Amino acid sequence: STQLPLLAATGLCKSFGGIQAVKxxxxxxxxxxxxxxxxxxxxxxxxxxxxLSNFIRPDKGRIIFDGEPIHQLQPHQIAQQGLVRTFQxxxxxxxxxVLENMLLAAQKQTGENFWQVQFQPHIVAKEEKQLKERAxxxxxxxxxxxxxHDYAGGLSGGQRKLxxxxxxxxxxPKLILLDEPAAGVNPRLIDDICDxxxxxxxxxxxxxxxxxxxxxxxxxLCDRVWVLAEGQNLAVGRPAEIQTNPQVLExxxxx
Ligand code: ATP
Numbered sequence: 001s002t003q004l005p006l007l008a009a010t011g012l013c014k015s016f017g018g019i020q021a022v023k024x025x026x027x028x029x030x031x032x033x034x035x036x037x038x039x040x041x042x043x044x045x046x047x048x049x050x051x052l053s054n055f056i057r058p059d060k061g062r063i064i065f066d067g068e069p070i071h072q073l074q075p076h077q078i079a080q081q082g083l084v085r086t087f088q089x090x091x092x093x094x095x096x097x098v099l100e101n102m103l104l105a106a107q108k109q110t111g112e113n114f115w116q117v118q119f120q121p122h123i124v125a126k127e128e129k130q131l132k133e134r135a136x137x138x139x140x141x142x143x144x145x146x147x148x149h150d151y152a153g154g155l156s157g158g159q160r161k162l163x164x165x166x167x168x169x170x171x172x173p174k175l176i177l178l179d180e181p182a183a184g185v186n187p188r189l190i191d192d193i194c195d196x197x198x199x200x201x202x203x204x205x206x207x208x209x210x211x212x213x214x215x216x217x218x219x220x221l222c223d224r225v226w227v228l229a230e231g232q233n234l235a236v237g238r239p240a241e242i243q244t245n246p247q248v249l250e251x252x253x254x255x
Contacts, residue, residue: 006031006032006033006207008027008029009052013060014047021044022047022058023231024061024233030224034221036218036222036225036226038213038218039228040251042230043228043229044230045211048228049177052209082174083174086161094151098149102138102163102170105168141199142162157184158189158190158192175206177208177209178208180211181193194221197221215243225239227242229251
């Protein structure tokens, strides 16, 4: 179709000292898709996520999100436009309750203090009722409603990933970048996480870009998969094409 992609990055470059982590990389994420980003260890996937969410600045390149250039914006401004991310290591605050973590995510959306970690109850109080309802609805949908008043620190690895997704959803995003949603998760919970992603994609029209080493997850979820190797684009295609692409197989075997 001729529809513009929701996210399109072209010619992204990033070096750290002498290491070129990302070299002229391109990526597109179609509106309404679940798109995968794979590659061997050190391929530059996390660096690309950091560039797309502007946690680090590209040396070169352009990023267009929802029709607007975003490579000059701050991470909190990008989040306000509807692009949020999760982290490989979930960032829930262990000494706050699960519900407080959700409310904090919504609060962060609104201001300068976006990535600071203090919890400011007076700000939450303003919109408390509405936010709490939204938070409880989302906790219900990730299966954590019964844990709402427990400390986040007591959650399992898989539950933390679900909370991380709930927190991302509190910002009402259009696109969520998920960094290894299945890593360190009990295999029984992995199916749950995949089901949530499919449901949010189908029912709420949410678009996903997912980094994941678990190929079963990538193959079952994704419409389209981008492959990075040594910071460069190696291949893009449907999961079945990628799975049998000789260059992709070689890049993984060569590790
Ligand atoms: P993995 O699958 O192991 O998480 P990845 O594909 O996410 O790997 P990156 O973490 O983006 O890869 O790393 C790409 C390259 O850039 C690696 O060689 C890494 O050592 C290097 N790199 C990443 N961040 C930094 C940094 N802050 N300083 C120096 N080098 C870095």
